[in-house]
Amino acid sequence: MDYEITSLKGSGKDIVRRIRSSEKSQLLIPPKLSGMNLDIPAPPSGDKYIGLFSSGTTQQPKCIWNTLDRIEENARYSVEAFEVGPQHLVLLMAMPWHIAGLSWMLMCESVECDYFFITTKKGEHDFWIKTVQDISPDYLFTVPAVLRALYDERWFVNNVAYGGYPIKFEEYAKLSPHCSFMYQGYGQTEAGGLISCHKRRSTVLPFDLENLCNGKAIEGVELTCSGTQEHPTPIYIYSRTSCFAQTYDSGDVGFTDEEGNIYIAGRSLAPESSKATTKKELLGN
Template identity: 30%
Template sequence: MSISLLLEMATSNDPDRTAVVSGDVRLTTQQLSDLADGGAGLIARSEASHVAYVGLGGAMLPLLIFASARAGVAFTPINYRLSADGITALIARLPDPLVVVDSRYLDELGGPDGLAGITKQVLVSDDFLAQARDAEPAAEFADPDSVGIVLFTSGTTSQPKAVELTHNNLTSYVTGTVEFASAEPTDAALICVPPYHIAGVSAALSNLYAGRKMVYLPVFDPEEWVALVDSEHVTSATVVPTMLDRIVTVLQQGGHQLPSLRNLAYGGSKVPLPLVRAALELLPHVGFVNAYGLTETSSTIAVLTPDDHRDAHAASDPAVVKRLASVGQPVPSIEVQVRDENGAVLGPGETGELFVRGEQVSGRYTGIGSVLDENGWFPTRDIAMLDHDGYLFIGGRSDDTIIRGGENIAPAELEDVLIEHSHVRDVAVVGVEDPQWGQAIVAVIVPAAGIDPDPEELREHVRKSLRGSRTPDRVVFRDELPTNATGKVLRRDIVEELRAAPAEQ
């Protein structure tokens, strides 16, 4: 099934429904479809083999997704937060691209001349939109097995990988998790995740398919987010942990009730449990969803539902309470396994690496090929555990495991304990080189407001819950943790800073 069919179905079902709201731009499904046809004509006449986009997103994201699909070429939104050199390096890896760029970023890239060595085909976003209105339309249904979207991994390493997602991967995710035209006529989704992240792409596809108005907030601001929820009568939204933290702060200070909001999904990285509990108590009428997925899986593969949240929050049974720290249960279309280092499948309660399988799973990279095993399983490189009721717990990346004195230690173990201390607002635990132990455990703490924590008290707090070998060797304090746009802590940045800094407490 081609991505194009999702828009065709939405248009046929209700052509006059408002599909996109982005600033002053408001598009019905029919208008979006017409613009996508015109955009496809522009792309086809350019004879480009790929479309790249550098910009904030908003209405441009769904437009370029569907225009590229109808032109039969792949589409890649680029991380606009990278340096000019970083952006051009990624564009240079795409075959014969047409580059569509917001004007503010074109200037930062040195104008068309700055991209001249990579492509001769550059269009400012406003010009693409204007020309698409009058262009001779083109439309085709791409081969479902052809690549529809290419996304670069987050770039916390020197060489981001290019993940290839086919039309079939993406539409399998949408049709497997969303019921067509299931939204109420007044439903609206507020989208503020970056366009270059899988959550941004999947939000455009799934909300359109469900029949939900998409309200874009390209530059996140918590006060504006709250205002948009009220003014556009937003019923659902998706945020990353740093956004949720700032929204909760605004709600606590302003007394907002957000009466229209029914569902709030969070994901992208781990959310501290005290923050989840605070949000649940501030918004008792809202159904919270923890969504876990990867770029290589076309978005969500496991969900902690609103009922799961409320049950865990209200429970006295420790096993049920613990579920609030999980990512829920796998979606019906996904199979999961937890394996040990030798590939043996582990049982409930045992920790190993998570493997997943399903139609929405790509596991394919440009220049590398597929990394699926012979039976179609994808190695996520996430440390995981399934409990006896099938709830999935993620313990961080396997690359982040600390090896201290020959013992493997997952940072999440310590972080889960430390974040519950009243003096801790945020925390990351990393391993740094140590001549005696191989690696030493360093807890990097963001203190609660107005608090000057005692490092030894925090060590003792960990020691009471975990074995002595898991007590941090050092505790250091920072005003904030370095994160990317989706809230993932940049652990490599922390380790490099600690290497360069003199030894602290």
């Protein structure tokens, strides 16, 4: 076997240390997939690769190999997008075996800021809120599902960043009292992490399209989409940190505005067989 299955024991920081210190490629298998008959392709030879599974929210989870160097490069771009500095205290509440959680940890490692990582598990609402209150971080990075469990509690974090999917219109009023700024991230496992980011003040009323995941491409990313609000079309992504050498079909549809913001309207309805005709070349093969 050309790789090791990474132990998920301990904290998120422990997992990152294992990944970075090992000489072999690493595969992170989410606990919910443990024991299943998984289709795991061998990683390309040469560089050190990290195997991550897509979240599987829209289709069957698949194993995606990308180099650690590219994932770390994307994490460095995320530092600029989220405006995180070495002086900040950061709280991460996510799953370390998915690209968001892993990328956020590598982001903090790259800027050498103090951070805490909490692996989120269902039913631990009381622990989440106590952690936020006790740590009182400068930044909270998490997902909307966790935020929804915290809306009715007493807490405040100056900067709240979330990814995975957008929050609903009615949630802005619930989140606004808890922060000064919100950062909405759009990323994919295939891209090596973050693709675009949208920052907003919590005191500003949401505009018509803020129920959609949206934002400007980060450094190293080019987004191509010819759609309109009335007729969304496929979004194509070129990223220097992607596992693909060329532009690839994101699987999402959307449109852009005059300022260069991308809006994700939903998933493509095209069958997987038709997507296979788009140009995809795995780096290292």
